[in-house]
Amino acid sequence: MRKRWKWIIYASSIVALVASASFTIYCAWKVYAYHQPGEREINEHENNAYHFVLVPEELDNDYWRLVEKGAKAAAKETGVHLEYVGPRQANIDEHIRILEKAAASKVDGIMTQGLTEKEFTPMINRIIEKNIPVVTVDTDAPTSKRTAYIGTDNYYAGFIAGRALAEDMRGKANVAIITGSLTASHQKLRVQGFKDAVKKEKGIRIIAVEESNITRIQAAEKAYSILKKHPEVNAFYGTSALDAIGIAKVIEQFHREKETYIIGFDTLPETIHYLQKGTIHATVVQEPYEMGYRAVKAMVDIIKGNDVPSVTNTETKVIRKQDLPLRPARNYEVKHD
Structure with a gap:
């Protein structure tokens, strides 16, 4: 025992x-x-729900958090499993690698940007060949086999920015452009639209075009350098959400608020702050929440075999201080968890 x-x-x-x-x-x-x-980890979806992945340009960018917010709202309504995963900071190689991983995991649908023709078009086409639908958001890849695009008409957005500057400056300005990227397709379209909008204005000259790599710091550095080399510049156009913020900091440092016009993009809290102060005079408003929301809804329809438009452009407009506060707030108010 x-x-x-x-x-x-x-x-x-x-x-x-x-x-x-x-x-x-x-x-x-x-x-x-x-x-x-x-x-x-891009996990297997639960309870047999559709599994979608949203891959942004920059994970913690406030603009993309609004896209995520809209996508999650639609995912909750439709009962799908949504994963939001991307580079911590804008990095095309990492972006592509995450898309490859999502495709290898055999998710039901992928939503992302078509940032460059060279890297993103072949990647999107390879995903489509695996019978995984792709919806481009914010930035299209029109020559790819992507299933649909939902977002801003970026050429039009640049065009209305140019017209706003021409009107506000009464057809006379020495303009410097600071763009998030010289190679990203949506940034290039915003620059080209702007140039086309002002090219017939004899009193408007574009003095310089510089790249910020979508950072406040580099936007400020480029603005500082431009003003040192070209003191005649009296207007700036920033094409990404962070550009006008960086420009505004430098303009205040130089005490040139009254003599320098700034038009930017998007409505991040800092942008609104400078708009209320009068340092930034105008900004182009997009609808990031709507982009995310409609992208998920469209993806569900695609998988169910319903017809979805090839291109759906969300609203874009120029706003000034007198247009505040903006509604509906869901497209503009960033609230961190």
């Missing part, structure tokens, strides 16, 4: 040891997986 009890105690100890070790390994893996930046 005594031997039997010893055997039972021994066996119980082994079982407890194995269980403890397994739990320790599991916890260690969870901690490891949690702390991998930009590498959140």
Whole structure:
């Protein structure tokens, strides 16, 4: 009897040891997986719901958080599993790698930008060949096989920015353009639209076009450099959400608020702050929440076999201080969890 009890105690100890070790390994893996930046696992969807992935240009960018907010609202309404994963900072190579991972995981649909012709068009086409629909958001890839585009007409957005500057400056200005990227298609379209809008204005000259790499710091550095080299510049146009913010900081540093006109893009809290102060005079308003919301709704329709327009342009307009506050707030108010 005594031997039997010893055997039972021994066996119980082994079982407890194995269980403890397994739990320790599991916890260690969870901690490891949690702390991998930009590498959140693209998991199998639950309860047989559709599994969509939204891959933004920059994960923690306030503009893209509004796109995410709209996408999550639509996902909740339609009962789909939505994953939001992308580069911490804008990085085309990492962006492409995340798209490849999503496609390899055989998700039901992918939503992303078509940032460049060279890298994104072939990537999107490879995803489509795997029978995974792709909806481009904010930035189109028109020559790709993407299923649909939902977002701003970026050429038109640049055009109305140019017309607003021409009207506000009464057809006379020495303009510097600071753009988020010289290669991203949506930024190029915003620059070209602007140029076309002012090209017939004899009193408007474009002095310089510089790149900010979508950062406040580089936008400020480029604005500072431009003013040092070209003190005659009295107007700036920023084509990404952070450009006008960086420009405004420099204009205040130079105490040139009364003599320098700034028109930017989007309505981040800092942009609104400078608009209310009068440092920024106008900004082009997009509808990021609507882009995310409609993209998820369109993806559900695509999978169900319903007809979806090839292109759906969300509203774009120029606003000034007198147009505040903007409604509906969901497209403009950034609230961090």
